[in-house]
Every structure is written in structure tokens, then in C-alpha cells.
Amino acid sequence: MAESRNTDKCDVVVIGAGFAGLSAAVRLAASGKAVTVVEEAPRLGGRATAFTDRETGQRLDNGQHALFGCYRETYDFLRVIGTLDLAPLDPTLRLTMADVGGRASTLTCPSWPPPWHLVGGLLRWKALPLRDRFAATRLLGLLSAVRRDGAERAAARVAPDLTVTDWLREQRQPTSLCEWLWHPLAFAALNQDPGVAAAQPFVRVVGELFGPSPGASSLGIPSVPLDELYAEPAARFIESRGGKMLRGIRAIVDVDPVGREHRVYAGDEILRPGAVISAVPWHAFDRLWRHEVPKRLVRIADAARQTQSAPIVTVNLWFDRPVMTERQIGFVGTQFHWVFNKGSLLYSLVASGAEGLLRQENNELAALAERELRACVSGAAAAVCERSLVVRESRATFSLAPGAPPRPSTQTLVPGIFLAGDWTDTGLPGTIEGAVLSGHRAAAAAMITL
Ligand SMILES: Cc1cc2nc3c(=O)[nH]c(=O)nc-3n(C[C@H](O)[C@H](O)[C@H](O)COP(=O)(O)OP(=O)(O)OC[C@H]3O[C@@H](n4cnc5c(N)ncnc54)[C@H](O)[C@@H]3O)c2cc1C
Incomplete structure (x- = not known):
């Protein structure tokens, strides 16, 4: 790669703009560090993101995300970026469940x-x-x-x-x-x-x-699309403190084995940070490196390669009239597990751990979701389903099956290279809270070295 590109010195480069990377970058920026975030995708948010539905123009999430009162790190992150009120927690725990008999x-x-x-x-x-x-x-x-x-x-x-x-x-x-x-x-x-x-x-x-x-x-359901909840506000926070957001650019890391001068290649720029935080998922870890995986990271890369993924399938259904008054209902004995009332006559049905559904055709998935909704929710009986939209996330989370490869810790054997991401060893499942906790840990570890 030509060394004639712009070179830029900064304190920390964070790779990946999901919950993990953005929470790390916000923590660092809040502490006065010069941060650059590099995100491969054109839109921010990673696995917790939103897109515009071409037909209705509505902003839709790539899948419903729910938060809980025990998401302490997440709510702290939202407080810092000024969006705490956009995922309000219910005052008490209240769950409506329904079975296929409509009970x-x-x-x-x-x-x-x-x-x-x-x-x-x-x-x-x-x-x-x-x-x-x-x-x-x-x-x-x-x-x-x-x-x-x-x-x-x-x-x-x-x-x-x-x-x-x-x-x-x-x-x-x-x-x-x-x-x-x-x-x-x-x-x-x-x-x-x-x-x-x-x-x-x-x-x-x-x-x-x-x-x-x-x-x-207590359950906290975001009242806005996910990018408005955290990704764009976090980017604004970082930029307002002098940080940089590089979007739609894949980062490639050239590791200095003694940790004095790592380089991060990002489009036209060569960044020379004091520390690098990788906040990419397990399946992207392998291709982060300019040469082969650095020797001292091989064990992490091997484990990441062996990590299995678990999918989520979401079917969005638009009806001609309201089918339920509840904000969400859990299903018993079905393949879709929850339905969320998104307003504007849109209902999102979520199937977790959906290996069995992933390869089904869109029309089959929509028909199954509609059938299960009608079976469980009596208000759907007479309603007409006018449209459906299927969203598949084949690598929504990492598998938690016994015998899964070890999860890596924040610190690596290479000085100045730190890891974040829901798949690191937080002990939590693949959740927003796990991602934010890992981001905060990585920021703290990087700050010690600067
Ligand atoms: C449909 C769905 C529903 C979910 N529901 C819930 C829920 O209700 N509650 C909950 O707590 N969790 C939920 N989750 C899980 C949650 O979304 C994830 O745990 C969390 O978003 C992971 O964040 P992350 O930052 O670790 O990784 P990611 O969001 O995957 O972010 C990693 C980022 O790194 C970028 N990247 C990769 N390689 C490079 C590179 N070389 N250069 C630059 N950028 C790179 C990727 O593009 C990506 O944006 C759900 C997930 C899905 C998919």
C-alpha cells in the first residue's frame, strides 16, 4: 500500500461502530482523547441499526431490540450521549403471553x-x-x-x-x-x-x-429507530469533541509487535494511534490484519474462526387495522417468539435462534408469521395483512452452546491492541449490554496505556 497517503496521529483508533465501538469511543472522547472511529458499512450501528423501507419510507430496525433495567452500562452510555429518555423503562415488570389456542x-x-x-x-x-x-x-x-x-x-x-x-x-x-x-x-x-x-x-x-x-x-423498548437511539447521537458526541468518524471504510491493521507504532489503514488515510480497539465481531476478526494474523493473536483468531453464529428472523407485517393494544406479546409453543406493536399498523414478529427458518422463502416465512399471529392474538382474526417484509440476520449473535471456544479478554498479548465486542469475555450473552460493557472496559484499558 502506498505510503504517500495522508498520515494522521491520534490517541486511539476504534474499529467498528456498533454498540461496543461507539461506547468505547464516547468514553474516550469524554475523557479528552483524540479518537477516530472507522466503520466499514455506510451506516453506523452494526447489528443494531435501522434502514429506510423503500415502499413506505418508514425507518425500520434490522430487528426489534429490547433493553432491561439491568443494562447499567448501556443506560450510562445513553445518558452521556443525551438519549436516556428514548428507551424509557417500564415502572414494573408486565408481560403478556399467549398460546396458539388464543389463551x-x-x-x-x-x-x-x-x-x-x-x-x-x-x-x-x-x-x-x-x-x-x-x-x-x-x-x-x-x-x-x-x-x-x-x-x-x-x-x-x-x-x-x-x-x-x-x-x-x-x-x-x-x-x-x-x-x-x-x-x-x-x-x-x-x-x-x-x-x-x-x-x-x-x-x-x-x-x-x-x-x-x-x-x-423492567423492560425498555426504544421509542425511536436504533440509529436515532444511539449511533448518530454517539457520532455527534465524538465529533463535537474533536474526534473523527470514517464511514464506509474498512480498517486494516498493521501491527507493530512491540506496540510502539501500530498503523491503521483506512481508505486514503494511514492512522498512527497510541492504541487500537478492535470492536469488530468474531467473524470479521480474521480479516482485520494487513499481513497474516499476528502471531500473538493467533489463538484469539482461531477461537473466533470456530465460533458459531445464531440467527434471528424478523417478519414485519402491515395490517389494515389494529390487531392488538399491547406493546408486545410473547408466544407460547410457536416458531416466532414475540410480536411487537410498532405503531402505524406495523407488527414485527421475531424468531430467535431461528436456524430452522433461515433458509425458508420470504413468502413462506410471512405466511408462518401471519398464521402464528392469528392463532395467538384474537384481534388479528378479521384483520387483512396488506404487506410483509422479512429481515434475516444470519449472524445475529454468537452461539452459547456448551463447549464453545473461549471468549477473548480486553487485553491482548500485543501492547496497544485491545478488544471489544459482545463476543469478548463479559460473561453476558450477545447483547447490547455485553457490547457496551466490553466497549467501556476497552476504553479504560486503552487509557491506561496512553
Ligand atoms: C435482529 C437482532 C435483534 C437483537 N435483539 C437484541 C435485544 O433485544 N437486546 C439485546 O440486548 N441485544 C439484541 N441483539 C444483539 C445486539 O444487537 C448485539 O449484541 C450488539 O449490537 C453487538 O454490538 P457490537 O458492537 O459488539 O458488534 P456489531 O454491532 O456487529 O458492530 C461491529 C461493527 O464492526 C464493523 N466492522 C467489521 N469489520 C470492520 C473493519 N475491518 N473495518 C471497519 N469496520 C468493521 C461492522 O461493520 C459493524 O458495524 C440483537 C441482534 C440482532 C441482529
């Missing part, structure tokens, strides 16, 4: 301190037979361990080869509670079938949601 029931948890809010809600939840309602109290031992030691340590005690299904069986959770609560939660949080995903990250999620922090299990 709908709402879990309403009282405003009691956790975990008694969950116990109180379940005891009154008519979806469950009376004898099953006390079963969740069998998790109180786990939740007091979470209170004592934190969710991370409590989850680490779970045997790594157990699946979610094995663990729920060990905890003697009845079928009704699994079908109406734990499985939909597992699909939503882990993006994988509970029979396949490891129990450890699920227990971490249960601990985070129902541990001691009040409001941790």
Missing part, C-alpha cells in the same frame, strides 16, 4: 423489592396451574447467592456443560413455567434454543434481572 395471560409483578416482585406476580399468574406457581421460589437460593456474591460469580458456579433445559430441570421448574416464562426469556436473552444454549449465561441473566437491584427486570 392470553398477563404476568403483572407488584412494585415490591426484588425478588419478591417476581414471586408475587407468579403467585397470582393465572397462566400457571396453582401447584406450579410456587416453583419459582426454588430459585430463591440462587437469588440470595446473587445478592451475596453478584450475578457473575453465582453463574460461574453452574457446571459449564449444562444446557438451560438441564438446569431448569435441576431446579425442578415445571413445564408450564418453562413454557410461559423461562423458555421465552431464554430465547430472547440468549438467542438460542434452551436445549442447546449453556446454562451459565442464562443464570447470569436471571441473576441480573431478578437480583437485588430494584427495576432491573
Whole structure:
């Protein structure tokens, strides 16, 4: 590559403008560091992004994203970029679920301190037979361990080869509670079938949601498309503090083994930062390097190559009239797991861990989504579906199956090269919170070296 290109010195180059990269860059910019973010795609946001629907002109997300009260790092990031009010948290936990017979029931948890809010809600939840309602109290031992030691340590005690299904069986959770609560939660949080995903990250999620922090299990649904929620506001924050956003440009890193002068090639520019944060996903790690993968990063690259992906399929359906008043409904015993009411007569149906659906034709997926919506939501019976739009994310998250390759930590063996991204070793599943936590950790680590 010609060395006659512009060369630019900055403190840190962040590669990738998803939640991980942008949260790292915002943290650095807020601390007065000169940051350059390089993003390969023309639009920011990575796997949490939005696009314009050609037919209606509506801004649509690439898939519904939900936040929770326990997303502490995420809400801190939103506060810094000034969008905290755009993903408001519900005051209490309230979930409407429905099965294919059209039986709908709402879990309403009282405003009691956790975990008694969950116990109180379940005891009154008519979806469950009376004898099953006390079963969740069998998790109180786990939740007091979470209170004592934190969710991370409590989850680490779970045997790594157990699946979610094995663990729920060990905890003697009845079928009704699994079908109406734990499985939909597992699909939503882990993006994988509970029979396949490891129990450890699920227990971490249960601990985070129902541990001691009040409001941790409250749901926060963004009120604007994802790019408006965080990607563009974060870019504005970075630029307003003198940082640079390079969009639609692939970064290639030339590693200096002793860490004195790494170079990042980005289009016409050669950047010479004090530190580099890779915030690319597992499947892009391999092709980040100018030459072959640096020797001291080979183990990470090998693990990244072996990391399996889990897909999400979203079907957007436009109806001629409203089909539900709820903001979202969870489905029991179906292939699509949740429907979200997006307003303007648009309903988004989400299938997580959707390997079985990925290769189906769009018209088959739309027909299946419509059928399941009509079966579960009585208000859809007479409505006419006027249009559908399918969005496939084949690499939505990384697989959490037992035996998955080790997740890399923030620090690498190469001085000045740091890692962020939901797939790094946060102990959390592939979520926004995992991505932001990793971004904040990488920013902190990079700052120490500058
Ligand atoms: C449909 C869907 C629904 C989801 N729902 C939820 C949910 O409800 N709640 C939740 O918490 N999580 C959800 N997730 C998961 C969440 O979106 C991800 O965990 C999170 O966005 C990952 O962020 P990231 O920054 O780690 O990676 P990414 O978003 O993948 O960002 C990495 C970026 O790096 C860029 N890049 C790669 N290589 C290069 C290069 N060489 N040079 C420059 N740029 C490069 C990519 O283009 C990309 O923009 C969902 C994901 C999907 C797909």
C-alpha cells in the first residue's frame, strides 16, 4: 500500500461502530482523547441499526431490540450521549403471553423489592396451574447467592456443560413455567434454543434481572429507530469533541509487535494511534490484519474462526387495522417468539435462534408469521395483512452452546491492541449490554496505556 497517503496521529483508533465501538469511543472522547472511529458499512450501528423501507419510507430496525433495567452500562452510555429518555423503562415488570389456542395471560409483578416482585406476580399468574406457581421460589437460593456474591460469580458456579433445559430441570421448574416464562426469556436473552444454549449465561441473566437491584427486570423498548437511539447521537458526541468518524471504510491493521507504532489503514488515510480497539465481531476478526494474523493473536483468531453464529428472523407485517393494544406479546409453543406493536399498523414478529427458518422463502416465512399471529392474538382474526417484509440476520449473535471456544479478554498479548465486542469475555450473552460493557472496559484499558 502506498505510503504517500495522508498520515494522521491520534490517541486511539476504534474499529467498528456498533454498540461496543461507539461506547468505547464516547468514553474516550469524554475523557479528552483524540479518537477516530472507522466503520466499514455506510451506516453506523452494526447489528443494531435501522434502514429506510423503500415502499413506505418508514425507518425500520434490522430487528426489534429490547433493553432491561439491568443494562447499567448501556443506560450510562445513553445518558452521556443525551438519549436516556428514548428507551424509557417500564415502572414494573408486565408481560403478556399467549398460546396458539388464543389463551392470553398477563404476568403483572407488584412494585415490591426484588425478588419478591417476581414471586408475587407468579403467585397470582393465572397462566400457571396453582401447584406450579410456587416453583419459582426454588430459585430463591440462587437469588440470595446473587445478592451475596453478584450475578457473575453465582453463574460461574453452574457446571459449564449444562444446557438451560438441564438446569431448569435441576431446579425442578415445571413445564408450564418453562413454557410461559423461562423458555421465552431464554430465547430472547440468549438467542438460542434452551436445549442447546449453556446454562451459565442464562443464570447470569436471571441473576441480573431478578437480583437485588430494584427495576432491573423492567423492560425498555426504544421509542425511536436504533440509529436515532444511539449511533448518530454517539457520532455527534465524538465529533463535537474533536474526534473523527470514517464511514464506509474498512480498517486494516498493521501491527507493530512491540506496540510502539501500530498503523491503521483506512481508505486514503494511514492512522498512527497510541492504541487500537478492535470492536469488530468474531467473524470479521480474521480479516482485520494487513499481513497474516499476528502471531500473538493467533489463538484469539482461531477461537473466533470456530465460533458459531445464531440467527434471528424478523417478519414485519402491515395490517389494515389494529390487531392488538399491547406493546408486545410473547408466544407460547410457536416458531416466532414475540410480536411487537410498532405503531402505524406495523407488527414485527421475531424468531430467535431461528436456524430452522433461515433458509425458508420470504413468502413462506410471512405466511408462518401471519398464521402464528392469528392463532395467538384474537384481534388479528378479521384483520387483512396488506404487506410483509422479512429481515434475516444470519449472524445475529454468537452461539452459547456448551463447549464453545473461549471468549477473548480486553487485553491482548500485543501492547496497544485491545478488544471489544459482545463476543469478548463479559460473561453476558450477545447483547447490547455485553457490547457496551466490553466497549467501556476497552476504553479504560486503552487509557491506561496512553
Ligand atoms: C435482529 C437482532 C435483534 C437483537 N435483539 C437484541 C435485544 O433485544 N437486546 C439485546 O440486548 N441485544 C439484541 N441483539 C444483539 C445486539 O444487537 C448485539 O449484541 C450488539 O449490537 C453487538 O454490538 P457490537 O458492537 O459488539 O458488534 P456489531 O454491532 O456487529 O458492530 C461491529 C461493527 O464492526 C464493523 N466492522 C467489521 N469489520 C470492520 C473493519 N475491518 N473495518 C471497519 N469496520 C468493521 C461492522 O461493520 C459493524 O458495524 C440483537 C441482534 C440482532 C441482529
